[in-house]
Amino acid sequence: MNYKNILVAIDLTESSNxxxxxxxxxxxxxxxxxxxxxxxxxxxxxxxxxxxxxFQFTTSEPDLSSGKKHRQQLQDFxxxxxxxxxxxxxxxxxLSDQLQEEVKELGADLLICGHHQHNFWTGFLSATPxxxxxxxxxxxxxxx
Numbered sequence: 001m002n003y004k005n006i007l008v009a010i011d012l013t014e015s016s017n018x019x020x021x022x023x024x025x026x027x028x029x030x031x032x033x034x035x036x037x038x039x040x041x042x043x044x045x046x047x048x049x050x051x052x053x054x055f056q057f058t059t060s061e062p063d064l065s066s067g068k069k070h071r072q073q074l075q076d077f078x079x080x081x082x083x084x085x086x087x088x089x090x091x092x093x094x095l096s097d098q099l100q101e102e103v104k105e106l107g108a109d110l111l112i113c114g115h116h117q118h119n120f121w122t123g124f125l126s127a128t129p130x131x132x133x134x135x136x137x138x139x140x141x142x143x144x
Contacts, residue, residue, distance in 0.1 A: 005109050019144075020077065024083040035108070067092075114142045114143075
C-alpha cells in the first residue's frame, strides 16, 4: 500500500530513532509526507504505564519549562531525520485520544508508534491496546 501522510508518535528517548528510521523507510517508498507528534505525559497521566518513580515525578508540580524543552527535543529529532519532516506536534492529554484526534486533523493514512514491553505491569497498563482499538487508520507498531 502506498501511504501519503504518515504520523509518527515518538517519546523523545533514544528509542525514538528506531521508530523514525522505520517510518522513513516506509515513507520513502511513496514519498509520503511525514509528521512527528509527542504527547506530554505530565498532562495526561492515564495514557500510559508508569513506574512508581515516574508516577511520583509526574504528580508533583509541573515544570512549566518542560514544554519548551520537549518542543526543542521534538524539533531536534526532526532536524536530524534523513527525510523532510512536514510537521512537529507537541500535544498534552490522553495519549490514545490525542493521537486519534491528530490522525483525523492531519488526514494521516498511517500512524506509527513504538511499544516498550518491560514487565508484566507495563504490559498490563500499556496504552497500545487502546491505541489499536481506537485507531481509525492503518497502524504500524514498532517493538522496542
